[in-house]
Amino acid sequence: MSFPGGTSVTRLTVYPDGGGTPHVHLASTEAYVVIGGRGELHTLDVSGEHRTPLAEGSTVWFRPGTIHRAVNHGELRVVVVMSNAGLPEAGDAVMTFPPEVLADPERYREAVALPAPQRRDLAVEGFRRLTGDPRLLDEFYDQAVALVRPAVAGWRELWHTTVEAETRRTAAVLTALSGGDGRHLRETALYGSAQSDTDRPGMCGRLRTHDVLRPEVIRGSGEPAR
Secondary structure, eight states: OOSGGGOEEEEEEEOSSSOOOOEEOSSOOEEEEEEEEEEEEEEEETTEEEEEEEETTOEEEEOTTOEEEEEEEEEEEEEEEESSTTTTTTTOOEEOOOHHHHTOHHHHHHHHTSOHHHHHHHHHHHHHHHHHOGGGHHHHHHHHHHHHGGGHHHHHHHHHHTHHHHHHHHHHHHHHHHTTOOGGGGSOEEEEOOBOSSOEEOSSEEEEEBOTTSOEEEEEOOOOOO
């Protein structure tokens, strides 16, 4: 059974120098729950550019299409909650490289493979072009869609087994409850997922992930109610 709502949870320590790599998600909503430090969230969408202060206790989230990057002003640490668990790892993110890079899938893959500081600087270059001329945003969105389009069939299958399955399960429970049937209350389980032993570089900082798609069954059958 996946994490509630088919979401994912990641612990993010934002890079101390230069901030994160600006990027956009095409299908998934992202939330930041700040657990320490301070910084800013830089965003760009059709309404323009915005900078949101981040400090311990802040919680912000944004929909697909919001270009974003985190900037660290002092030990910024965040719990990231993403909708559609597994989709970001499967490629639901496009970085704001200059349009000549985005137009060529091979050049885009090469840019993604650059060391993190070089990759970030190239994406920041593209981000600055977008903020300097908002008319370029439509072109960026079109190029981002073209890049991810070949992967969408695989995304749909992943979504079908996580988010959609959770929604179907809730629908079945509501139907049962409306008929006075509480059998699912007796089919319980306790799950857990420890954070990864080591962190890895992400787009905005060092990541420690929780494997919410393959949790440990701590107690109970582990079988979801039907």
